[in-house]
Amino acid sequence: MNFKIGLVAVFAVIALIFLAQNIDVVTMKFLLWELSMSRAVLLFFSLFTGFMIGWFLNSYLSYRKDKQEIKKLNEKFNIKR
Numbered sequence: 001m002n003f004k005i006g007l008v009a010v011f012a013v014i015a016l017i018f019l020a021q022n023i024d025v026v027t028m029k030f031l032l033w034e035l036s037m038s039r040a041v042l043l044f045f046s047l048f049t050g051f052m053i054g055w056f057l058n059s060y061l062s063y064r065k066d067k068q069e070i071k072k073l074n075e076k077f078n079i080k081r
Contacts, residue, residue: 022040029035074080 019040022038022043024039025036026039026042027034027036028042
């Protein structure tokens with residue numbers, strides 16, 4: 001069996017065990033909102049939101065760094081736009 005397929009299968013089994021153990025419904029309150037959902041779903045959305053914020057922040061900072069490097073190179077070679 002391919003190593004990647006085996007690794008995906010192991011992670012899928014771990015995810016299923018996690019879901020089975022965290023099916024309790026929890027209530028989340030924020031200001032005037034109240035939402036009830038499975039604890040596993042809440043954890044998944046929290047992790048996903050944090051991942052997306054980190055991804056976009058990293059992309060934005062990389063874009064700014066590249067823009068600054070291009071500006072320095074243009075100044076170095078006296079290129080005017």
